[in-house]
Amino acid sequence: MSPLSKGTSLGLTEVRTEAKAAREPQPYWNPYLAGLGLGLVLLAAFVIMGRGLGASGAFSSLVAVGVDAVAPAHANANDFYAEYIGDGTKSPLKDWLVFEVLGVFVGGFVSGLFANRVTKVVERGPNISSAGRLTFAFIGGGLMGIGAKLARGCTSGQALTGGALFNVGSWAFMMMVFGGAYAAAYFVRRQWQ
Amino acid sequence: MKNLFTNLSLNKKLALFVFVLGFLALFAGSPYKGTELKVDASEMAMIVQKEVDHVASDELAGWIVQGKADYRLLDLRNEKDFGEYHIPTAENMQLTMLKEAQLGRNEKIVLYSDGGIHSAQAWFLLKAEGYKGVYILRGGLEEWKDNILFPRLADNAPPSEVAAFEKAKLLSKFFGGTPQTGGAAEAATPKMALPKLESPAGAQPKAAAGKKKKEGC
């Protein structure tokens, strides 16, 4: 091999390795720092708005709007949907939680972008197929939706917010979430391990 | 000692910091200090004397007619009386429910009861807790009935009063009342039937529902 071609191929490999390293996903933050940031955001909500965070409520508004669009009489006769639809003076989507959740999408994306963690993938353990994982994801989401409505919130609203405010129901809820998850973990271990 | 501290890892530093804060919390006292009543006596006395937070019945009537939405009118009587008649745009609220209502600190709140006793007591409670925009309907429901619903024009009234009475008649009709004429100026008002609640009272339930902000998650 002539010295010229040898030098060229080595140089290209180096450049490629460096570029790849820059695109590699960055390591996650120190969890305590991330938690501190989260706590400060929650504190800001307390101080500025006099309320905490949430997530499931925004999706309830979405469902209520959807049902209202398809079958308004049925939606308004149902106490659950009616509460989210309101009295017609303003759009149910002009809701604090809806805007907050939109922000969550954006904030997550921005953080992922800076950390090179935005990638199209199906997260799963080594012993399950994508289809299997997606099925579990849908079922899990469905259970979560039901549980969150029964409990008037999910981990963001009840556990984080209620936890910080010493809300009795929230602490009971939080313990049950961990309990239920640990109990069920054995049965779905093939999904993750 | 300083070396010991700087040699700790970041996590240990954070842990130490939050431990100290937690420990100090044992001595820092109750976070609910705001609910203890603090009263500036001289300020209170001056406010009461100057009557700056009285709202006259015709002033309130004007707000309702104009459809203003920047105030909250609270009726402090019991449910039954409220159901029989209440001033349009009023919300029923017993004294004990005031805290749960989550009223805004700077919101304009107008209180009324039959006369002035309960509204005055509620006024004091709210003022002492730091609410800034509390007002009392002068004369309560009694004066509202006398001035707005059933305005009276005595037989021997001077022309200025006659002119004023024309305006009062229009206002009374708006609220479903019955203007009275005749009789001596000091004659007691006979027991009049109170107007049935329809519009503009119809505007009230919508306003109350809109006020209920959803703050769950």
Added chain:
Amino acid sequence: MNAPFFKYGLFGDDVSLVIAFIIGIGFGFFLERAGFGSSKKLAAQFYFTDLTVFKVMFTGIITAMVGVYYLSVIGFVDLSLIYLTPTFLLPQVVGGVILGVGFVVGGYCPGTSCVAASTGRIDGMVYLLGVIFGIFVFGEAFPLVSNFYVSTPMGQITLPQISGLPYGLLVFLVVLMALGGFAGAEWVEKKMAAKKAEA
């Protein structure tokens, strides 16, 4: 005392929506920083191999708890004006169990699934569809469950109120518990990593 600012009328509903958006950005940002856009990382909590969920959640809780406590004590914030979700003990306990199962089966919670979806996780997007479906099922079944839904109401009640213990004492106890939990979590993670290395 002039906070919470919104409850003192410092700004109106429209501005509050902008604030909601900004706060949401902060929320989503830190969730992703912690790695909660990945269901594998989230689920690992329940197999004891990666206890980030516990660390982040409880650090967040004690940060906001200590913060709001001190801000109230100095009189800057009126704690009684901060919204407390009313407690309905039985539905919340049952809902918690269901939610816990859904967490480990689905691999996310609603907030983290938003972060996952926006960083490309397909399972996060499917999970969100599941959440919407679950809420729909609940809504349709609501007439049947509404009695259960409002059972065991306890109103807006806090641990200091129900225990009679001073607020500050409970702050200290929760901080202690969290710090102990963190130490324990570090220890468990080390042991699990050693076990994995042996295997």
